[in-house]
Amino acid sequence: MNLRSALKPGFVGGIVVVYLSAIGMVERFQDRNVITGLVGLGVVLMLVAFAITSYTAARKSDSSLLTGVAVGFISGAFVAIVTMGFEGLINAGLDVRGMFVSITPGLLETLEFGLNPVVGAFMMVVASTAVGAVSGVLVGLEYHLRSAVVFAIGITLLMSLGEPILRVTLGNLQIPTGWLYELGGLTIAGTIIVLALAFGLRWWWMSRADTRREAAAQMPEATRRTWGRASLMAAIVALVALPWIVGPFVSDVLGTVGLYVLLGLGLNIVVGYAGLLDLGYVAFFAVGAYAAAIFTSPASFLVTEEGQQFAEAGFTNLWVALPFVVIIAVVIGAAIGAPVLRLRGDYLAIVTLGFGEIIRTLVLSDWLSPYLGGAQGLTRVPAAPPSSFDLRNPQHIYYLILAFSLIAAYISYRLVDSRVGRAWAAMREDEDVAEAMGISVVRYKLLAFAMGAGVGSLGGVFFAAKIGSIFPNSFGLQVSINVLAVIILGGIGSIPGVIVGAAALVGLPELLREFGEFRLLIYGAILIAIMIFRPEGLLPNKRRQRELHEGQDLAAVDLTKEGPS
Amino acid sequence: MSHLLELEGVSKRFGGVQAVDSVDFFADPGEIVGVIGPNGAGKTTLFNIVTGFYSPDAGKINFDGHNLVGLKPNQITRVGISRTFQSVRLFAAMTVLENAMVGQHTRTKAGIYGALFNTRRTVNEEQKVHTSAIESLSFFGERLTPRINSLASELAYADRRRLEIARAMATEPQLLLLDEPAAGMNPAEKEGLIELIGRLRDEKGYAIVLIEHDMPVIKGVSDRVVALDYGKKIAEGSYDEVAADPQVIAAYLGKAGSEEQQ
Ligand SMILES: Nc1ncnc2c1ncn2[C@@H]1O[C@H](COP(=O)(O)OP(=O)(O)O)[C@@H](O)[C@H]1O
Numbered sequence A: 001m002n003l004r005s006a007l008k009p010g011f012v013g014g015i016v017v018v019y020l021s022a023i024g025m026v027e028r029f030q031d032r033n034v035i036t037g038l039v040g041l042g043v044v045l046m047l048v049a050f051a052i053t054s055y056t057a058a059r060k061s062d063s064s065l066l067t068g069v070a071v072g073f074i075s076g077a078f079v080a081i082v083t084m085g086f087e088g089l090i091n092a093g094l095d096v097r098g099m100f101v102s103i104t105p106g107l108l109e110t111l112e113f114g115l116n117p118v119v120g121a122f123m124m125v126v127a128s129t130a131v132g133a134v135s136g137v138l139v140g141l142e143y144h145l146r147s148a149v150v151f152a153i154g155i156t157l158l159m160s161l162g163e164p165i166l167r168v169t170l171g172n173l174q175i176p177t178g179w180l181y182e183l184g185g186l187t188i189a190g191t192i193i194v195l196a197l198a199f200g201l202r203w204w205w206m207s208r209a210d211t212r213r214e215a216a217a218q219m220p221e222a223t224r225r226t227w228g229r230a231s232l233m234a235a236i237v238a239l240v241a242l243p244w245i246v247g248p249f250v251s252d253v254l255g256t257v258g259l260y261v262l263l264g265l266g267l268n269i270v271v272g273y274a275g276l277l278d279l280g281y282v283a284f285f286a287v288g289a290y291a292a293a294i295f296t297s298p299a300s301f302l303v304t305e306e307g308q309q310f311a312e313a314g315f316t317n318l319w320v321a322l323p324f325v326v327i328i329a330v331v332i333g334a335a336i337g338a339p340v341l342r343l344r345g346d347y348l349a350i351v352t353l354g355f356g357e358i359i360r361t362l363v364l365s366d367w368l369s370p371y372l373g374g375a376q377g378l379t380r381v382p383a384a385p386p387s388s389f390d391l392r393n394p395q396h397i398y399y400l401i402l403a404f405s406l407i408a409a410y411i412s413y414r415l416v417d418s419r420v421g422r423a424w425a426a427m428r429e430d431e432d433v434a435e436a437m438g439i440s441v442v443r444y445k446l447l448a449f450a451m452g453a454g455v456g457s458l459g460g461v462f463f464a465a466k467i468g469s470i471f472p473n474s475f476g477l478q479v480s481i482n483v484l485a486v487i488i489l490g491g492i493g494s495i496p497g498v499i500v501g502a503a504a505l506v507g508l509p510e511l512l513r514e515f516g517e518f519r520l521l522i523y524g525a526i527l528i529a530i531m532i533f534r535p536e537g538l539l540p541n542k543r544r545q546r547e548l549h550e551g552q553d554l555a556a557v558d559l560t561k562e563g564p565s
Numbered sequence B: 001m002s003h004l005l006e007l008e009g010v011s012k013r014f015g016g017v018q019a020v021d022s023v024d025f026f027a028d029p030g031e032i033v034g035v036i037g038p039n040g041a042g043k044t045t046l047f048n049i050v051t052g053f054y055s056p057d058a059g060k061i062n063f064d065g066h067n068l069v070g071l072k073p074n075q076i077t078r079v080g081i082s083r084t085f086q087s088v089r090l091f092a093a094m095t096v097l098e099n100a101m102v103g104q105h106t107r108t109k110a111g112i113y114g115a116l117f118n119t120r121r122t123v124n125e126e127q128k129v130h131t132s133a134i135e136s137l138s139f140f141g142e143r144l145t146p147r148i149n150s151l152a153s154e155l156a157y158a159d160r161r162r163l164e165i166a167r168a169m170a171t172e173p174q175l176l177l178l179d180e181p182a183a184g185m186n187p188a189e190k191e192g193l194i195e196l197i198g199r200l201r202d203e204k205g206y207a208i209v210l211i212e213h214d215m216p217v218i219k220g221v222s223d224r225v226v227a228l229d230y231g232k233k234i235a236e237g238s239y240d241e242v243a244a245d246p247q248v249i250a251a252y253l254g255k256a257g258s259e260e261q262q
């Protein structure tokens, strides 16, 4: 091993920890118990930073243990020196906090493990070196063992971080949690049990991987299908039970995730299947929301004075409106799609970018304000939701969103391998050749656009019903970007990808609320990490994966051609 | 007497370039027409006009009773003209089989409804698409059938050319337009190609128009040869007649340098 290869990761680890400390994250997080009475989240954050840097460095080196130790040592020493430096500056009477607001006595105490500065610095180096050594040893372990250890540690951290939700959930399931959680963190006994269980389960699962694969390979087609159907049924049952298990707060988050699943599935037809980059998808979301509002709100211009009572009673309810809303969205989708779908690639993207803005501007315009409520928005959508099925109750509307997401997923699933799906795939790869194969590119683009519009409008309807009122600034560019991010994060063209992408992109920030002002920092870091480690998305679609990789291959030959040749 | 494909006075101009200059052209069922001419003579442009990618500035195009002028490429494929591209253009991320299946698009109907409800008609149709794709692929003997589940991008160059022809065959055309099918092939593969094009005519009954620079291939397959230069038709007749035509010789000699570069 050469020392210089440990220097850089060592400093990176040190700088990351100093940075996280200086922005106040370490101190704030230290209040949160991970293992109550033993470690707080602040310390865990530091240790994880040390672990990641020394682990990655150790993996690249032939003498992993030595490298791990060296990286850990350098990181810890760096942090210790900086800590002592600040300590010295403060002792010298300098106003450190004038510049570094977050360098508080509390932080220094955390960084010194509550000991005196010199012993604390020593402890920091010992701790980081130990973490480095453990990382180095981990790298050297046999794959199964390493994987089980990492899994166990990861699960334990997740269990601890997920405490707010898990405790409520387990409580709802009548499972006592006293032995597991205490004061917001895991108990020591709970930690040991979780570690052991996670390790054991992972170990057992992996040791049976071969037999399992064999069994799956030998399984007759009929049995396999039964299994597939059974797991699908189980998943659906779990989804149906979910809101009652997790309680109203998480149900509300689930509803939002579901909305994005719906929107993601719709946009996936346009971007993932047909290959049309649509940056104005929010337009259809807005059309759905506004159309729902116009049809169901008693404040709507459609409601005459005599009809007022009728509307207040909630007659014009959502069920009647739903099909009309979708039809309107599909027609609008086709109408604005028709003139622009001749454009290709980036040009199309720019024009669609305009759609989103046009809709918002129209809503705010003097011309349409009287009908669409302008900046005041439209409220009471619908006026009197059916009492048996309260749309404003997150545990109720969840089912509506779930049902339509399942339908949208089914539609996508059926289409992708059909003649229509093949035509889209062909068009996505090469429009000219698709035409030459007899595929009417305009027609299939329109079809994708209209279907995307229909599904997107459903998202709008449920959004309006969920919140009960809509305002123009709910329909900004951000929505289009988020939905696109959902499908990119999940893996373009992949249905499970959309679900996972929505859960990650929309669910994560909600669950990170606990971390207050650091929420978006963590969120951004996680997104970057996902895109670095899984550039094709979390659950990529096989075919799209191939397309992303064909780079220098066949298709590249034609990039220089002007016309079909 | 009317021909299967008939062009009358077709012209096309790109800026200052008269790519095709009032060309008369025809092709009959069961006939192989070779189109030759130096680079930039307008051969590919002629194909692009016939297949609807470019609209002619002037002239008439008739095919099997249809006026092709103004039709979109996909409509032209539907009436029975299929083509390959000078630079092989397969759906690289699709499998060999899927490429051929796409070719069946115009001969099938299933839309959203059929796909969603998996109707009996759709199931049968998918079956037919599959069979007919396999059938097109098996025309090439053992070249493509063992590889139906490989990606098109994994095929060897000559097989890519074959797959492109198979995909065109899957559209069930009456007329096949081949743009330099022998380009990049070695002499043995060219021999195979000559035989294959002959079989396409004899077994499938297609009318075939092929653009080719390779004179042995043209000589080997063509029933009739048409020579273009600067967008104009400069000669037409049997291979020997056209090859002996002073204008053709002059055109090739004049462009010999640029021909080498290609
Ligand atoms: N899309 C286009 N835009 C401008 N010029 C073109 C276009 N396509 C072909 N040309 C020009 O038309 C002429 C004939 O080209 P082409 O038909 O490709 O010749 P070839 O006989 O080699 O196939 C060339 O001068 C070419 O540059």
Ligand SMILES: [Mg+2]
Residues within 6 Å of the ligand: A565, B043, B044, B045, B086
């Ligand atoms: Mg050419």
